[in-house]
Amino acid sequence: MxxxxxxxxxxxxxxxxxxxxxxxxxxxxxxxxxxAPAPVPPLCVLDPDGDIVRHLRRSGAxxxxxxxxxxxxxxxxYALAGTDIGIVGCAVGAPYAVLIAExxxxxxxxxxxxxxxxxxxxxxxxxxxxxxxxxxxxDEGTSYHYLPPAEFAEADGTLxxxxxxxxxxxxxxxxxxxxxxxxxxxxxxxxxxQRGREMGLAAIEMECAALYAFxxxxxxxxxxxxHVTNTMAVREGDFEKGAHGGAQxxxxxxxxxxxxxx
Numbered sequence: 333m334x335x336x337x338x339x340x341x342x343x344x345x346x347x348x349x350x351x352x353x354x355x356x357x358x359x360x361x362x363x364x365x366x367x368a369p370a371p372v373p374p375l376c377v378l379d380p381d382g383d384i385v386r387h388l389r390r391s392g393a394x395x396x397x398x399x400x401x402x403x404x405x406x407x408x409x410y411a412l413a414g415t416d417i418g419i420v421g422c423a424v425g426a427p428y429a430v431l432i433a434e435x436x437x438x439x440x441x442x443x444x445x446x447x448x449x450x451x452x453x454x455x456x457x458x459x460x461x462x463x464x465x466x467x468x469x470x471d472e473g474t475s476y477h478y479l480p481p482a483e484f485a486e487a488d489g490t491l492x493x494x495x496x497x498x499x500x501x502x503x504x505x506x507x508x509x510x511x512x513x514x515x516x517x518x519x520x521x522x523x524x525x526q527r528g529r530e531m532g533l534a535a536i537e538m539e540c541a542a543l544y545a546f547x548x549x550x551x552x553x554x555x556x557x558x559h560v561t562n563t564m565a566v567r568e569g570d571f572e573k574g575a576h577g578g579a580q581x582x583x584x585x586x587x588x589x590x591x592x593x594x
Contacts, residue, residue: 340476346549354438361401370399371440372407374593376418377586378429378446380539383577384586385421394419402435404428412587415594424448426474426515426542433546433554443553443593447582449573450511450537450558451520453528459563460573461505462585463534464496465556468541469512475545484510485544488553491592495555498588504581509534511558513541520564535560555589 379385385408388394397418400407409416423432433444467484475485499506512533540556547554561573
């Protein structure tokens with residue numbers, strides 16, 4: 333009996349354009365919400381945990397991005413050296429992250445940075461630290477709508493080298509490595525985690541493979557950082573991220589990466 337391909341691998345036509353376009357969604361959102369056309373900041377940030385956004389709001393450093401015409405999220409603006417940065421909080425998981433990525437680039441973004449909390453696989457030092465993600469194992473669904481099947485989604489090497497240079501000496505510990513992207517964090521069995529260690533993967537997270545697949549397919553500049561903060565909560569207090577939920581360290585890195593769009 334012939335085994336059929338699963339639907340996620342069927343009729344994708346990777347070179348064909350999509351009928352549903354993010355520009356059209358933004359257009360209609362603007363009409364319905366009465367938002368005048370205006371670009372978002374050139375640097376936008378995805379903050380899946382929401383810690384950066386909550387810290388900025390508590391400190392009074394964030395304000396709403398009135399020009400962000402999105403049905404699914406809010407964007408906060410943060411002034412850095414006289415230039416606004418757009419931050420979308422709680423964009424967790426591959427489908428949601430790419431849904432937002434499509435719309436920020438359709439709205440004028442020139443560089444997207446994702447800083448996601450992640451679990452440690454192959455230890456690169458005491459947690460917490462950041463991994464500048466070179467490639468991510470595609471154990472999620474979204475990437476297969478953008479690129480043909482492959483084991484990994486790869487970052488743009490030139491952009492990654494520029495990011496590494498910009499982040500040098502920023503303060504927070506930064507490593508360069510690969511991660512494992514999953515849609516099901518509560519199905520991280522010991523066998524799954526052991527395989528990741530054997531593959532030399534630094535961490536497990538929920539967005540990077542999809543974002544890099546999107547970036548390659550759409551020729552968009554995306555940088556992913558995995559904030560390695562835990563070992564899957566196997567002990568109490570495992571999710572300690574540092575001051576203000578790691579927001580201060582993340583903002584230091586964002587400040588350095590802003591130079592890439594200056």
